[in-house]
Amino acid sequence: MAAVFYYLIYNPAAGGGAAIPIFKQVKAVLDQRQLPYAIKTSRYPGHTNVITKQIGNFNTHEHPVLLVIGGDGTLNQAINGLIGTRQHDIPVAYVPAGSGNDFARGIGMSEDPMHALEQILQASKPVTIDIGRYHERTRDESGYFVNNIGIGFDAAVVNAANHSDSKQLLNKFHLGKLTYLFHVLGMLLTRRPFPVAVYEKGVRHFFHHAYICTTTNIPYFGGGIRLYKPADPTDGQLDLVIVEWFNIVSWALAMLQLLRGKTPTSKAVHLFHANKLTVETSSLEFGQMDGEEMGTRPFEIDFSVASQRFWIDRSI
Numbered sequence: 001m002a003a004v005f006y007y008l009i010y011n012p013a014a015g016g017g018a019a020i021p022i023f024k025q026v027k028a029v030l031d032q033r034q035l036p037y038a039i040k041t042s043r044y045p046g047h048t049n050v051i052t053k054q055i056g057n058f059n060t061h062e063h064p065v066l067l068v069i070g071g072d073g074t075l076n077q078a079i080n081g082l083i084g085t086r087q088h089d090i091p092v093a094y095v096p097a098g099s100g101n102d103f104a105r106g107i108g109m110s111e112d113p114m115h116a117l118e119q120i121l122q123a124s125k126p127v128t129i130d131i132g133r134y135h136e137r138t139r140d141e142s143g144y145f146v147n148n149i150g151i152g153f154d155a156a157v158v159n160a161a162n163h164s165d166s167k168q169l170l171n172k173f174h175l176g177k178l179t180y181l182f183h184v185l186g187m188l189l190t191r192r193p194f195p196v197a198v199y200e201k202g203v204r205h206f207f208h209h210a211y212i213c214t215t216t217n218i219p220y221f222g223g224g225i226r227l228y229k230p231a232d233p234t235d236g237q238l239d240l241v242i243v244e245w246f247n248i249v250s251w252a253l254a255m256l257q258l259l260r261g262k263t264p265t266s267k268a269v270h271l272f273h274a275n276k277l278t279v280e281t282s283s284l285e286f287g288q289m290d291g292e293e294m295g296t297r298p299f300e301i302d303f304s305v306a307s308q309r310f311w312i313d314r315s316i
Contacts, residue, residue: 007055
């Protein structure tokens with residue numbers, strides 16, 4: 001097999017600037033080993049999507065790999081840009097350099113950037129991993145996600161944290177998760193439950209008091225919080241987790257069961273495991289996708305499962 005050519009897709013804003021020294025380390029290793037590469041720097045929101053579209057349509061290298069250096073949001077953009085191009089089957093590699101890095105954690109790759117790089121450089125063939133596909137009918141938006149799409153509590157926390165003056169400062173000291181913890185506590189005092197309808201295999205399920213409504217591909221969300229242990233990004237299925245709010249005690253007990261990886265017995269927890277389902281809300285709610293804001297709206301989302309080729313050897 002001819003040498004792999006790496007397109008280094010680098011987001012210097014990821015992790016509040018934490019990606020910058022990681023990029024320099026990755027570049028130094030590639031130079032030391034005399035591996036061929038080209039640097040593509042993401043300079044504004046949405047630029048990663050543009051870059052990967054260009055690569056997918058105009059690449060001329062025989063064995064290209066997109067090597068993404070950034071957070072889960074950067075990875076999301078890279079995949080959404082690549083899918084639909086002439087060379088949509090180019091494998092994607094990922095060096096985690098964001099504040100959350102749930103995808104690396106969720107697929108069993110190293111969260112240490114340099115160890116993750118070694119898992120990439122030692123790979124000899126791509127592996128296929130599930131990703132989620134969505135169509136949001138309210139605004140007629142379609143795309144793909146690698147981790148999860150959340151409506152309600154977790155999305156409100158993401159929105160508040162992203163607009164917090166403290167987030168960038170804390171990220172510089174690798175304490176960005178404290179921003180989310182602060183806003184989790186704040187949202188518990190202000191958020192209200194909302195009605196959700198779920199359609200799965202032709203059956204309608206209705207929940208009057210939803211507080212968390214997350215469709216997930218992996219066990220984690222929110223930067224390492226294990227929402228649902230059985231979620232598996234290789235089983236061809238998505239998992240929808242709904243936690244209702246009846247009172248603070250029942251909600252806390254339900255979340256404790258989930259976070260500890262226990263089989264939930266609480267009547268507040270509702271689980272769906274399917275390759276297709278639809279989620280609808282009638283009220284204005286916050287949404288988040290892979291830790292990035294989706295704004296507020298009454299959501300009508302059709303979910304299904306897709307797949308993506310990744311360049312990684314997780315046995316290392």
